[in-house]
Amino acid sequence: MSLSPEARKILAGITTATITTVLLKKGLRNVWMRGARPLRPGLPRLVGPAFTLRFVPAREDLATPESWSSPISTRTAIEAMPEGCIAVVDAMGITDAGIFGDILCARMMKRGVTALVTDGVVRDVEGVLGTNLPVWCDGYAAPPSVAGLTFVGWGEPIGCGGVAVFPNDIVVADQDGCVLIPQAMLDHVLNEGVEQERMEAWIVNEVNNGAVLPGLYPMNAETKARYAASKK
Numbered sequence: 001m002s003l004s005p006e007a008r009k010i011l012a013g014i015t016t017a018t019i020t021t022v023l024l025k026k027g028l029r030n031v032w033m034r035g036a037r038p039l040r041p042g043l044p045r046l047v048g049p050a051f052t053l054r055f056v057p058a059r060e061d062l063a064t065p066e067s068w069s070s071p072i073s074t075r076t077a078i079e080a081m082p083e084g085c086i087a088v089v090d091a092m093g094i095t096d097a098g099i100f101g102d103i104l105c106a107r108m109m110k111r112g113v114t115a116l117v118t119d120g121v122v123r124d125v126e127g128v129l130g131t132n133l134p135v136w137c138d139g140y141a142a143p144p145s146v147a148g149l150t151f152v153g154w155g156e157p158i159g160c161g162g163v164a165v166f167p168n169d170i171v172v173a174d175q176d177g178c179v180l181i182p183q184a185m186l187d188h189v190l191n192e193g194v195e196q197e198r199m200e201a202w203i204v205n206e207v208n209n210g211a212v213l214p215g216l217y218p219m220n221a222e223t224k225a226r227y228a229a230s231k232k
Contacts, residue, residue, distance in 0.1 A: 011047040014193035016179040033161030035119040035138035045174040048086035048114040055149040063146040077154040083112030090158035091120025097148030098123025119161040
């Protein structure tokens, strides 16, 4: 799925907090990926279609340094990543084996990958930061991935941070973490997210002007009428 420049621009102006609210109103409660936090403070909000990768628990006959040369390896998967995607990696929440280090992250930057998101950790953290690849993860650890995980594939449904992620679902990442937008819900979020942001900005302005919360947040009928008038 290609994400239009216009859709990227609109989503870049909608916070992950607002997206969770918009999706909650449609019955989707489980869209925020647990454990995926910005590795570097101050990262901008980023948007992209999900390119999925999956690890399973380490098995000694498979999780070896030799496996890095296998056709089914993280190296091969990176070469399949399209420009503009967000790599979403199911690391099962394992935090004592780094899934990617500086060399792999550097290659992802060269391929134009927008960001790396995982419920696991990275290694070579100073080098990873030096690549300038935006990363959302659960920290860092020195041991390599094969110390605790076996890589098994890419381009298939995964679970990341307790969230079901399908290839080409839309991921939005900011300082609050990473949120998934199902493909079928994209147009709804584009429309309702902008309005939610506009409404909340108006409410904040009312609060700054001394308004009390009851009847304002959430709005009662009188407040809704005043808000509607403000948009004319």
